[in-house]
Amino acid sequence: MPREKIDRITAEHRWFLDQFNYHILVCAGLGCPGNDDILRALGQTVRNRQLTDEVLIRKVGCMGLCSAGPLVLIRPGDLMYQKVQPEDAEEIIASLGKKPVERLLLSPDLAFFTRQHKNVLRLSGRIDPESLPDYLVAGGYQALLQALFAMQPTDILRCIQESGLRGRGGAGYPTGLKWSTVARAQGSPKYLICNADEGDPGAFMDRSLLESTPYAILEGMTVAAYAVGASEGFIYVRAEYPLAVQRLKRAIRDAEQNNLLGHSICGSNLNFRVQIRLGAGAFVCGEETALIRSIEGRRGLPRPRPPYPAEKGLRGRPTLINNVETYANIPSVITNGPEWWARLGTDKSRGTKVFALTGTIRNTGLIEVPMGMPLREIVYDIGGGLPGGHALKAVQTGGPSGGCIPAALLDTPVTYESLNELGSIMGSGGMIVIDDSASMVDIVTYFMAFCRDESCGKCTPCRVGTAQIHNLLTKFQNRKATMADLEMLEWLCDLVRNTSLCGLGQSAPNPVLSALRFFRQEFLDCILTDQNHEEVRP
Amino acid sequence: MPADTQQKPVDRRWQRIIQTMLRHNNQSDALIETLHTVQETYGYLDPAVLAAVADRLGIPPARVFGVATFYNHFSLKPKGDHTLVICTGTACHVRGNDQILAWVKEQYHLTPGQTSADNRLSLVEARCVGACALAPVILCDGVLTGKKGYKETTAIIEEWLGHAS
Ligand SMILES: Cc1cc2nc3c(=O)[nH]c(=O)nc-3n(C[C@H](O)[C@H](O)[C@H](O)COP(=O)(O)O)c2cc1C
Ligand code: SF4
Ligand code: FES
Numbered sequence: 001m002p003r004e005k006i007d008r009i010t011a012e013h014r015w016f017l018d019q020f021n022y023h024i025l026v027c028a029g030l031g032c033p034g035n036d037d038i039l040r041a042l043g044q045t046v047r048n049r050q051l052t053d054e055v056l057i058r059k060v061g062c063m064g065l066c067s068a069g070p071l072v073l074i075r076p077g078d079l080m081y082q083k084v085q086p087e088d089a090e091e092i093i094a095s096l097g098k099k100p101v102e103r104l105l106l107s108p109d110l111a112f113f114t115r116q117h118k119n120v121l122r123l124s125g126r127i128d129p130e131s132l133p134d135y136l137v138a139g140g141y142q143a144l145l146q147a148l149f150a151m152q153p154t155d156i157l158r159c160i161q162e163s164g165l166r167g168r169g170g171a172g173y174p175t176g177l178k179w180s181t182v183a184r185a186q187g188s189p190k191y192l193i194c195n196a197d198e199g200d201p202g203a204f205m206d207r208s209l210l211e212s213t214p215y216a217i218l219e220g221m222t223v224a225a226y227a228v229g230a231s232e233g234f235i236y237v238r239a240e241y242p243l244a245v246q247r248l249k250r251a252i253r254d255a256e257q258n259n260l261l262g263h264s265i266c267g268s269n270l271n272f273r274v275q276i277r278l279g280a281g282a283f284v285c286g287e288e289t290a291l292i293r294s295i296e297g298r299r300g301l302p303r304p305r306p307p308y309p310a311e312k313g314l315r316g317r318p319t320l321i322n323n324v325e326t327y328a329n330i331p332s333v334i335t336n337g338p339e340w341w342a343r344l345g346t347d348k349s350r351g352t353k354v355f356a357l358t359g360t361i362r363n364t365g366l367i368e369v370p371m372g373m374p375l376r377e378i379v380y381d382i383g384g385g386l387p388g389g390h391a392l393k394a395v396q397t398g399g400p401s402g403g404c405i406p407a408a409l410l411d412t413p414v415t416y417e418s419l420n421e422l423g424s425i426m427g428s429g430g431m432i433v434i435d436d437s438a439s440m441v442d443i444v445t446y447f448m449a450f451c452r453d454e455s456c457g458k459c460t461p462c463r464v465g466t467a468q469i470h471n472l473l474t475k476f477q478n479r480k481a482t483m484a485d486l487e488m489l490e491w492l493c494d495l496v497r498n499t500s501l502c503g504l505g506q507s508a509p510n511p512v513l514s515a516l517r518f519f520r521q522e523f524l525d526c527i528l529t530d531q532n533h534e535e536v537r538p
Numbered sequence: 539m540p541a542d543t544q545q546k547p548v549d550r551r552w553q554r555i556i557q558t559m560l561r562h563n564n565q566s567d568a569l570i571e572t573l574h575t576v577q578e579t580y581g582y583l584d585p586a587v588l589a590a591v592a593d594r595l596g597i598p599p600a601r602v603f604g605v606a607t608f609y610n611h612f613s614l615k616p617k618g619d620h621t622l623v624i625c626t627g628t629a630c631h632v633r634g635n636d637q638i639l640a641w642v643k644e645q646y647h648l649t650p651g652q653t654s655a656d657n658r659l660s661l662v663e664a665r666c667v668g669a670c671a672l673a674p675v676i677l678c679d680g681v682l683t684g685k686k687g688y689k690e691t692t693a694i695i696e697e698w699l700g701h702a703s
Contacts, residue, residue, distance in 0.1 A: 030669050033682045066671030201627030201666035239611050240667055278574050280609030297569035299608040356670055358629035364671035432628055446631055
């Protein structure tokens with residue numbers, strides 16, 4: 001019986017792991033470059049000291065605090081060492097069971113660690129991403145077994161619906177509702193897609209999840225396939241993430257070999273295959289209809305919705321499309337139950353959310369917090385505030401489709417609704433801290449150039465509008481704008497937002513409108529000085 | 539070109555491309571996957587190879603070129619001996635990669651997407667390589683450098699190009 005096989009692999013691997021007195025975990029993610037050398041140096045030292053029976057060295061996924069990397073974790077005791085270099089290997093190994101290496105030690109009491117609530121990231125940096133047995137020992141695939149053998153597809157749909165989980169890819173559409181639509185839709189086969197295109201430049205939640213816990217994503221997808229009746233799945237991942245692709249490929253292969261993917265999964269009647277499709281550097285392909293077209297081998301041009309992919313998606317068949325983090329949430333919702341999950345976060349924005357914290361902030365890296373946490377706590381407690389005497393100006397969320405939250409509104413809780421009210425969006429989780437030396441005009445010009453370059457050109461308002469808005473913004477940048485330009489800018493933003501076909505165009509004006517709302521004076525200051533300033537002030 | 543196309547079938551590299559297409563039963567939706575393999579094996583999308591791919595997948599050549607030009611990742615020109623990738627994602631932008639890019643443009647007389655006349659250096663602009671926590675990020679022949687300021691980063695580029703051969 002496959003279930004017994006899983007239990008056997010788990011027991012054997014646990015026995016193997018328990019043989020060692022010490023586990024040394026080294027981050028082997030993209031965010032800790034140079035980790036190969038550290039792994040090699042640690043391995044060599046352990047061999048030199050003939051400690052191979054006592055010390056196990058493992059490569060693991062991202063531990064989150066990338067700014068202090070390369071990170072190394074010693075278990076038991078959970079001692080975390082920062083900025084480790086290969087030269088430190090001797091000292092680290094010599095210290096095992098003795099006094100820790102103080103100069104490298106990161107305090108476990110750092111707010112960065114204590115204020116987080118890790119759910120999706122729970123196993124990230126704790127297990128070897130390329131080891132299925134590691135994932136099993138950590139409780140992996142229990143959700144799938146429970147789903148397959150103790151639940152009907154309708155039970156799962158109800159569970160996800162009751163949890164209140166909303167899509168983590170940006171729009172926050174209720175996941176349970178989407179799944180139910182696909183489950184009800186007529187047509188076969190049904191397809192399932194994992195959106196790992198991660199287009200927001202400056203965000204890396206999905207990359208980190210793919211690199212750190214690929215099996216959790218596959219498990220979530222497989223549960224979803226069972227719930228909606230899909231038989232074929234695709235992971236559409238950016239070609240810019242070669243390490244993530246490599247680990248995913250490996251995970252798919254191992255899952256297939258262990259009957260966790262493929263025909264009659266775990267002896268049940270579920271058949272589900274997963275294939276990888278590489279993106280090719282087009283932001284618009286993160287949009288679901290464009291993504292589907294890209295999987296079909298064509299240019300990634302969005303099409304009007306409805307029909308939604310849930311009804312007519314890939315090859316015209318019902319298709320479930322969710323974000324990486326959405327799928328990664330599924331196993332814990334199933335095993336812990338929807339009530340447990342719904343207790344996290346706020347009433348309408350439930351659960352936890354992963355954010356990529358970057359910009360002018362002391363602790364850059366990947367964090368996970370319950371939704372509803374005020375931005376101030378994220379920036380000053382978890383993020384450790386701004387370095388080098390800089391003052392905070394704004395926090396940008398949602399990337400080129402989002403907006404900024406000014407310092408004065410830092411007590412805003414991070415929820416879908418509160419960010420929308422301020423004209424920004426939750427987005428996929430990019431959070432960029434902007435300090436007082438930055439010009440908001442520059443930043444929005446940057447975003448508009450991005451949207452102009454990434455517009456697929458299918459509809460005129462977006463193709464021409466983003467270029468026009470960008471031209472106007474450069475006039476502001478060069479301090480050559482006029483009052484008429486400001487009016488034109490607002491008019492164009494409104495037009496592009498309301499008449500574009502897809503989300504790219506519709507949200508492209510967001511950064512500008514948000515900056516105009518909170519930092520209008522910066523735009524006014526860029527208006528030609530020979531104009532009458534009295535007239536300019538609103 | 540046709541002569542070239544005729545030759546491809548005996549080419550080892552072409553065999554890899556055939557394998558990719560076969561894995562997808564030579565279906566037209568294999569196009570993008572196939573283009574990835576072409577770029578991996580040849581380093582760029584060679585027009586003769588594209589024509590052969592179009593032929594084998596039964597897709598009009600115009601559509602193949604349409605797809606090849608739509609996606610930024612694909613390059614229709616061969617790369618130089620060395621490739622410098624500068625990330626221009628938001629996190630890297632606010633940490634000063636715009637200045638580093640400006641310096642490279644000026645120093646080496648290149649704009650992103652171009653290769654130097656002596657074929658030594660290709661400059662590539664990336665939309666974010668996912669190491670945003672280490673911003674500003676550059677990749678010298680695939681090796682990532684991050685968390686360094688303007689001075690250090692430009693010095694690293696100079697040294698790399700000085701040593702690289
Ligand atoms: C221009 C544009 C880019 C997008 N990029 C992404 C992306 O990179 N990743 C993603 O998951 N969703 C992206 N989306 C949202 C998807 O269209 C879709 O809503 C999402 O994948 C659904 O998954 P979810 O319900 O789990 O969030 C994008 C949307 C637009 C309009
Ligand atoms: S809004 Fe922009 S990206 Fe979307 S379909 Fe129109 S031109 Fe293309
Ligand atoms: S913005 Fe440069 S790596 Fe993400």
